[in-house]
Amino acid sequence: MTGSNIRRSMPLFPIGPVMQLTELTARQIRYYEEHQLISPARTDGNRRMFSLNDIDKLLEVKDLIDQGVNMAGIKHLFALKNQEANPILKAEKTERELSNDDVRRLLRKEIVQAGRFNLPTSNPGNMNRFFH
Amino acid sequence: MTGSNIRRSMPLFPIGPVMQLTELTARQIRYYEEHQLISPARTDGNRRMFSLNDIDKLLEVKDLIDQGVNMAGIKHLFALKNQEANPILKAEKTERELSNDDVRRLLRKEIVQAGRFNLPTSNPGNMNRFFH
DNA sequence: AAAATCATGTGAGGAAATCTGACATGTTAT
């Protein structure tokens, strides 16, 4: 796993922001977890914490649901995707921990062009409170 | 403002994750806000929501504090930084709203290599619960 | 068509996270 992948799997978001970013309800998100499409981390206090990977997946789920695919189908699709990805990953060079300097260096350059977020289309004004 | 800047100023994080990412206490973060070094957004329920820009700033504040600079000094430094940045910004091409397709395109490629986060150094084991 | 399944809504009751405000404390500057 590379540094950026580590970051992509760092659980940062509670469910609230995830709802806004994905335009899914809490109920939907929990339901998808129930069906093991995602496995968000938990805080000590048992609250879900989502990584950017989780959010990515949720957006894919949303797309697929919109296209009529059901839980089982999505699960299979995700499994396939992993089959494709893994052999590549196996060929990848061995995991290396990031030094803090690595982090610094990485971060000095642009970063976070943020992550595959759907800016809401349905209600084009509702992000106003987001910018200051 | 470019698309990625919009994203950098999108309030995504409640104070909890920000504490972990910056290794600052809630008290410190609120104190810095009190002294107007940051201006996190608020939810409808009055909770602070921090953007990546805010987190950036907090990390700078932390560095400067460590170097003995006080609130007033940091405030001036930030002001200077903006003075430098703004003329460039003014020369920048006029603001253009992102279409959803723009977003899609942006997001298809790598994204979020996450953002200038200090992986805690003091307690190298304490991120374990973060990866799954 | 009736029954079952699916995906989601909704509400209750409780626990966790965050809020503001006040006071305490160790450090640095005057």
Add this chain to the structure above:
DNA sequence: ATAACATGTCAGATTTCCTCACATGATTTT
């Protein structure tokens, strides 16, 4: 030594999130 600064800590209130249960409309199966 006093004052100003930066942070810790506590209390009480509010918000967010949790699980569990039941309701409901849409599809699929029988």
